[in-house]
Amino acid sequence: MILVYVNSTNGLSKSALETVTYGKKLNDSVTVITNGGASTDLLSSLGEYGASSVIIDRSVDGEDAQQITRLIASTAQSIGANTVVFSHDLIGKAVAPRVSVRLKAGLISGAISLPNSDGTTKVNVFSGKAMGNVKVNSSIRIISLLPNSIQPEKSGTACTVEETSGNAGNAAIKVISTKKPEGEIPLPEAELVVSAGRGLKGPENWGMIEELANLLGAATACSRPVADIGWRPHHEHVGQTGVAIRPNLYIAVGISGAIQHLAGVNGSKVIVVVNTDSEAPFFKAADYGVVGDAFEVVPRLNEAIKKFKAAQH
Amino acid sequence: MKILVCISKSPDTTSKVAFTDENTKFDENGVQYIVNPYDEWYALVRALEIKEAGGGQVTIVTVGAATDEAVIRKALAIGADEAVRIDADPKDAYYTAMQIANYAKANGFDLILTGKETINYNGSQVGGMIAEELDLPFVSLAEKLYVNGSSLTLEREIVGGVQVVEVNTPAVISCAKGMAEQRIPNMRGIMAARTKPLTVVAPVAIEELTSYVNYTMPNAKSAVKMINPENMDELVELLHNEAKVI
Numbered sequence: 001m002i003l004v005y006v007n008s009t010n011g012l013s014k015s016a017l018e019t020v021t022y023g024k025k026l027n028d029s030v031t032v033i034t035n036g037g038a039s040t041d042l043l044s045s046l047g048e049y050g051a052s053s054v055i056i057d058r059s060v061d062g063e064d065a066q067q068i069t070r071l072i073a074s075t076a077q078s079i080g081a082n083t084v085v086f087s088h089d090l091i092g093k094a095v096a097p098r099v100s101v102r103l104k105a106g107l108i109s110g111a112i113s114l115p116n117s118d119g120t121t122k123v124n125v126f127s128g129k130a131m132g133n134v135k136v137n138s139s140i141r142i143i144s145l146l147p148n149s150i151q152p153e154k155s156g157t158a159c160t161v162e163e164t165s166g167n168a169g170n171a172a173i174k175v176i177s178t179k180k181p182e183g184e185i186p187l188p189e190a191e192l193v194v195s196a197g198r199g200l201k202g203p204e205n206w207g208m209i210e211e212l213a214n215l216l217g218a219a220t221a222c223s224r225p226v227a228d229i230g231w232r233p234h235h236e237h238v239g240q241t242g243v244a245i246r247p248n249l250y251i252a253v254g255i256s257g258a259i260q261h262l263a264g265v266n267g268s269k270v271i272v273v274v275n276t277d278s279e280a281p282f283f284k285a286a287d288y289g290v291v292g293d294a295f296e297v298v299p300r301l302n303e304a305i306k307k308f309k310a311a312q313h
Numbered sequence: 314m315k316i317l318v319c320i321s322k323s324p325d326t327t328s329k330v331a332f333t334d335e336n337t338k339f340d341e342n343g344v345q346y347i348v349n350p351y352d353e354w355y356a357l358v359r360a361l362e363i364k365e366a367g368g369g370q371v372t373i374v375t376v377g378a379a380t381d382e383a384v385i386r387k388a389l390a391i392g393a394d395e396a397v398r399i400d401a402d403p404k405d406a407y408y409t410a411m412q413i414a415n416y417a418k419a420n421g422f423d424l425i426l427t428g429k430e431t432i433n434y435n436g437s438q439v440g441g442m443i444a445e446e447l448d449l450p451f452v453s454l455a456e457k458l459y460v461n462g463s464s465l466t467l468e469r470e471i472v473g474g475v476q477v478v479e480v481n482t483p484a485v486i487s488c489a490k491g492m493a494e495q496r497i498p499n500m501r502g503i504m505a506a507r508t509k510p511l512t513v514v515a516p517v518a519i520e521e522l523t524s525y526v527n528y529t530m531p532n533a534k535s536a537v538k539m540i541n542p543e544n545m546d547e548l549v550e551l552l553h554n555e556a557k558v559i
């Protein structure tokens with residue numbers, strides 16, 4: 001039995017669909033445990049990605065890791081789960097280690113692959129500069145899957161949704177307020193990311209970067225100094241000390257490609273670098289490089305994309 | 314307030330990453346170790362600020378070998394009052410967390426701070442595991458931490474935004490960017506660190522729940538394809554037809 005934890009408080013994210021798909025690929029029956037207020041119809045659609053049933057506890061709001069842990073552990077025990085799957089996102093990082101202790105089950109943190117035939121599973125180590133093969137020594141294993149490591153796949157039809165409550169206890173964490181900009185694509189989930197660095201000279205020059213992101217339906221990101229001096233919001237900072245991302249496409253404009261920056265983006269499938277300096281280290285990590293001035297290249301790229309999109313229709 | 318700060322060492326961010334013994338061991342040859350940046354810049358410095366404002370005691374704990382004492386002294390030089398080294402190889406997050414939880418249980422702390430993650434194994438595991446073992450609340454990825462008596466107010470990162478939460482002590486908090494500013498140890502701190510207490514504690518018997526079997530390097534990138542800056546149509550065409558990402 002595979003148990004997959006999904007946080008459905010704000011609907012179903014792409015990473016939720018990835019974890020259910022991952023559970024299905026482990027070739028066993030998949031039960032999803034979730035909390036929050038998602039509609040029964042929405043939850044039953046997880047059957048299309050491989051879930052055979054969904055259990056929801058609406059009394060748990062998904063804000064307290066301790067409470068979610070009790071819910072997951074009691075469900076894992078009642079269904080006899082041998083594997084519990086999480087997304088290695090903000091909630092997964094808080095809950096999976098707790099469940100590991102509660103079930104005395106080894107945690108493969110930040111998995112990037114399905115287990116090999118010998119049961120070892122790949123994870124990124126040293127900020128993506130190498131990969132480790134991890135083995136679990138306990139009878140139950142816990143896997144938290146790095147977002148964007150596999151694609152969601154439809155393989156079935158809608159499944160049953162069951163309500164539960166009373167296994168999670170009280171929350172110790174009290175939420176005072178939540179600030180969330182509307183309509184932005186969360187960076188860790190974005191498939192396309194446009195990022196810029198100090199080469200842009202000032203915050204007033206980000207218009208063309210935002211236009212490029214809008215044209216592509218991409219999220220925006222930045223290098224650390226740019227967030228530190230306040231040109232861009234902190235949550236856009238990618239790299240070793242910021243967010244680690246692995247989108248399909250990462251476009252880096254005016255970023256030198258310091259090793260600490262690369263550590264957060266080197267999992268990207270395709271990297272495009274725009275830089276005036278042909279010696280910038282980022283070109284060594286790039287798939288496509290443009291040596292040129294961002295202030296000329298980016299507007300030109302935006303026009304080219306508009307032309308491309310018009311031709312697609 | 315009695316605060317415990319969990320400190321780990323990590324290779325300097327510019328270290329070359331290589332493996333020996335048929336890719337089963339990290340090659341430490343020429344590697345400089347530093348205090349894991351999250352532990353030092355955010356957890357430790359914020360703990361010191363809390364102590365400076367409201368009194369108390371800051372203890373640092375690390376699970377590691379005697380060779381890690383250089384790193385421990387650096388944390389003492391920044392201002393921690395005392396250090397504890399649990400004398401064991403921190404091979405597995407569960408093993409490490411149980412050692413720290415065991416020490417904390419016996420010594421009673423109001424607040425346990427960890428970094429967001431270690432930059433070598435990037436697990437983000439140890440803090441949550443300590444909290445579960447001690448049956449304490451865990452606020453992960455906190456960017457701000459304020460103490461009012463026995464209540465903590467925190468700002469934590471959530472998907473696409475931030476949230477303000479409250480929790481009572483004792484609690485475990487993992488610290489991310491924004492908590493505090495890096496402090497450079499001064500000469501007085503470095504001198505004082507030499508005589509601050511560093512207690513070595515024997516580990517308790519704990520089974521390891523996971524093990525690293527071996528390591529592999531990512532596939533080398535194929536050479537970069539350079540594109541004429543005048544010709545962005547070509548880039549769009551390649552991203553569409555060759556890379557298939559747009």
Ligand SMILES: Cc1cc2nc3c(=O)[nH]c(=O)nc-3n(C[C@H](O)[C@H](O)[C@H](O)COP(=O)(O)OP(=O)(O)OC[C@H]3O[C@@H](n4cnc5c(N)ncnc54)[C@H](O)[C@@H]3O)c2cc1C
Nearest residue numbers: 197198199223224239240241254255256258260261276294
């Ligand atoms: C422990 C540690 C952790 C760190 N963590 C991070 C991290 O998480 N993320 C991070 O990003 N950094 C991090 N850093 C900082 C990192 O080392 C670099 O200093 C930083 O990434 C540089 O940012 P940048 O590329 O925007 O700026 P710069 O290094 O100043 O590069 C600007 C680039 O823009 C180019 N340029 C200039 N003008 C133009 C133009 N008109 N058009 C096109 N290109 C132009 C220049 O050639 C240059 O390559 C960390 C450092 C340390 C020590």
Ligand SMILES: Nc1ncnc2c1ncn2[C@@H]1O[C@H](COP(=O)(O)O)[C@@H](O)[C@H]1O
Nearest residue numbers: 321376403427428430431436437438439
């Ligand atoms: N060997 C260790 N000794 C003490 N604290 C540690 C050790 N390893 C990890 N930690 C703490 O746990 C945090 C998370 O580590 P990790 O789970 O490895 O990402 C670190 O930032 C440290 O605060």
